[in-house]
Amino acid sequence: MRRPQPTKTTLADEDVPELVGLPDGISRWTGDSINDLRQYARTGGADTGMEDFDKKLCRTIDILGARSQRAQVISTALTSVARLRENKSYRLYLLTKDHRGVGILKMGVKKLFVTHPQTRSLVEVDPLCVLDIYVDESCQRHGCGKALFTHMLKAEGVRRPETLAIDRPSPKMLGFMKKHYGLSAYSPQVNNFVVFDRFFDHTSVTERGRLIRATVSPICDENAPPSSSTAAVSGGARVAKNRKPG
Numbered sequence: 001m002r003r004p005q006p007t008k009t010t011l012a013d014e015d016v017p018e019l020v021g022l023p024d025g026i027s028r029w030t031g032d033s034i035n036d037l038r039q040y041a042r043t044g045g046a047d048t049g050m051e052d053f054d055k056k057l058c059r060t061i062d063i064l065g066a067r068s069q070r071a072q073v074i075s076t077a078l079t080s081v082a083r084l085r086e087n088k089s090y091r092l093y094l095l096t097k098d099h100r101g102v103g104i105l106k107m108g109v110k111k112l113f114v115t116h117p118q119t120r121s122l123v124e125v126d127p128l129c130v131l132d133i134y135v136d137e138s139c140q141r142h143g144c145g146k147a148l149f150t151h152m153l154k155a156e157g158v159r160r161p162e163t164l165a166i167d168r169p170s171p172k173m174l175g176f177m178k179k180h181y182g183l184s185a186y187s188p189q190v191n192n193f194v195v196f197d198r199f200f201d202h203t204s205v206t207e208r209g210r211l212i213r214a215t216v217s218p219i220c221d222e223n224a225p226p227s228s229s230t231a232a233v234s235g236g237a238r239v240a241k242n243r244k245p246g
Helices: 032-042 049-073 083-088 144-156 171-181 236-241
Strands: 026-027 093-097 098-110 112-115 122-125 130-134 166-169 203-205 212-214
Touching: 026 144, 032 049, 032 083, 049 083, 049 093, 049 098, 049 130, 049 212, 083 122, 098 144, 130 171, 144 171, 212 236
Parallel strands: 130 166
Antiparallel strands: 026 093, 093 098, 098 130, 112 122, 203 212
């Protein structure tokens, strides 16, 4: 009689570790800040709890990145500590609840060639892009995605959400942008990024095909009430460094 094979546990199936040194809310991480945290944890005099925090933070990011990969049914995780270290200009916003990571939002600037909806010609742009977004299934429909996005807009200085490009948005993400920001019309792009038609408002195209954006007044969701889950922790590494030994 054949013995039952043990179930293989994937990274996405692992439990997210508890981050005792990080207050609930939203913190921002980059490849540099993660490296700084690791260096600080390994220097003489650092308490063992700090090194433990460093490992758990990195594991949290990798697990949530793997869960995002699984939710999107794609072959490679878009978010991991290794990827943040590869491109140190990317910013990762981490949402924690009850001292555990429950959501991620990765942002970065990319050079794209997109089709203009009016001229149907390719234009060159360098927009701030939503590269990955994920909220744990247990926390969806509780305002966590909106909290992450609202915090990101403020931290990145984005006054008009339509100026963002989104990498391979899911139907849920498209619904989110329509519900909260009234953005729905877009032209399909060969690079799988979505730029809404309003992305091209207040723009002009140079002779070399580069899109230029004019300065306009802010209109971004100014009257939205602040979310209690957006307690900003802008310097994640500083929070960890100031953590008292347990």
